[in-house]
């Protein structure tokens with residue numbers, strides 16, 4: 077840090093979260109019946125004084141007149157305020173206390189309660205410049221030192237002028253009286269501190285609006301508790317993910333932009349440039365071009381199960397960790413599949429349509445129970461296997477086929493080939509994932525292999541099925557009916573029209589990709605995905621990532637965590653450790669995990685190191701991305 081730096085910090089609502097005289101009023105008026113009324117009046121006067129509407133001395137006099145405070149109350153106030161230090165000041169306490177010689181607390185409050193709080197935090201109480209109370213013989217406050225410049229408007233600039241500071245002066249505060257120091261020409265910059273209050277009148281003239289101390293330290297290129305201020309982290313949420321996600325990200329201090337629709341590649345390329353976290357569902361295609369346009373992307377959250385819409389390889393190459401929500405909507409999809417099986421076996425879509433058209437078609441022809449029918453499941457993963465269990469409970473005999481060797485649940489029967497499955501079952505339900513190799517995997521040949529009068533259900537991905545072949549199979553009577561929830565081309569939002577060759581077919585249920593759209597599933601996803609992302613940002617943990625090696629890490633404690641992501645080539649770990657050894661850095665712990673594409677090295681080190689070390693680590697040849705957590 078340069079020794080020519082001076083920080084002038086306001087006390088009320090900046091160094092502490094509260095206005096001290098408001099708290100004093102609460103202490104003095106405890107048990108008083110007029111308490112609420114007097115407190116309200118005091119707060120009104122405080123606000124008028126802080127935004128510059130009321131002359132400061134008048135505001136001080138009026139507030140003190142409303143209180144009869146004793147020396148003991150002032151002492152009590154000091155104790156209360158020690159527990160009210162602003163959160164970002166607390167976060168940065170260790171570093172900030174080391175700036176004691178560069179810091180003044182300049183306040184229109186009173187030294188009597190400010191000094192103990194400042195000393196408790198670790199700053200020099202002698203560098204508090206503030207007003208002084210006068211007490212009567214019984215120890216009650218009877219006034220204040222009227223000669224102190226801080227007891228009148230413009231007092232802060234007068235004090236700074238008298239200090240005659242050498243070097244750069246930065247003022248951090250929340251009120252017009254702080255702004256006035258810069259306006260009078262005694263400071264380089266005024267940082268409006270908005271962590272506790274936002275004063276609109278002051279906002280317009282502030283040099284920089286800082287939602288916390290991290291932002292100011294980052295702006296001044298000083299050390300800080302967070303490697304990157306949270307308020308600078310930008311989140312773009314698309315496709316109307318559950319509002320719970322907005323809430324969680326905002327509580328973490330991130331900036332959130334929320335859209336209900338998907339975006340085209342072109343729109344997304346434009347919007348994603350300075351986004352750190354992208355949240356999507358199944359419709360937004362995240363292509364290589366999108367990833368290349370994103371200059372600050374750290375994470376993608378797929379608020380769903382499938383991740384085929386994301387170019388995961390490109391994400392890995394660019395150091396973007398992708399998280400999804402496996403299991404989150406599994407039950408919802410399974411319940412819909414069961415409902416559709418029963419509806420189709422009973423011919424309900426046609427029967428219901430006839431009723432709406434005024435036709436009463438009471439008949440048992442073509443209507444069956446599902447009990448004893450053979451259900452085939454293609455893709456025996458999380459959804460397929462849960463469907464297997466529920467289907468047995470309603471009396472279906474379950475058969476399944478999976479590319480991988482999957483053990484049967486319950487009484488299900490495993491088929492060795494797809495042909496075997498298709499030739500056996502009365503109902504086929506698709507639950508494979510949307511990997512590119514599955515595009516068009518089910519067409520005329522596969523429909524021909526099915527039993528005559530079978531039922532077909534696709535709740536997986538639109539592209540796996542040849543839609544024209546499905547249409548033909550229904551129209552020819554080969555299939556008795558079908559239910560389709562997913563389509564090769566789906567509208568980006570509810571405002572766009574839907575078109576498909578399947579529209580108007582007999583005994584056909586078409587649904588707008590709602591397999592996972594239940595309140596329960598969406599709420600779960602809205603919480604699960606943000607938590608994974610926040611955990612990754614705060615600790616480096618990648619558990620649950622679909623493209624990064626999975627590493628579960630404890631929170632950083634008394635150490636700096638160096639996160640190094642590189643292309644998976646030999647000797648990177650050795651290279652990192654050589655650099656650490658050269659700088660005499662003590663490794664507290666170290667983890668390495670790789671997958672086919674990338675390696676992830678996490679090294680916790682003692683605090684002492686210089687920026688040169690970080691630069692050298694960034695320069696290791698196959699580095700994709702390097703980040704430090706404090």
Ligand SMILES: NC(=O)C1=CN([C@@H]2O[C@H](COP(=O)(O)OP(=O)(O)OC[C@H]3O[C@@H](n4cnc5c(N)ncnc54)[C@H](O)[C@@H]3O)[C@@H](O)[C@H]2O)C=CC1
Nearest residue numbers: 381382455456457458459478479508509510535536591592
């Ligand atoms: N309609 C909707 O709203 C929803 C659709 N889905 C879709 O369902 C898919 C499956 O979800 P999960 O069961 O959670 O995934 P999962 O990954 O647990 O299971 C997929 C299974 O399919 C198997 N598989 C892949 N290709 C295959 C093939 N050609 N033939 C046979 N088996 C194959 C895999 O080996 C795996 O066991 C998701 O990837 C997603 O595309 C998921 C949730 C909601």
Ligand SMILES: O=C(O)CCC(=O)C(=O)O
Nearest residue numbers: 357358380381382592593
């Ligand atoms: O609900 C969504 O937007 C997508 C559901 C889905 O297809 C999935 O979870 O993979």
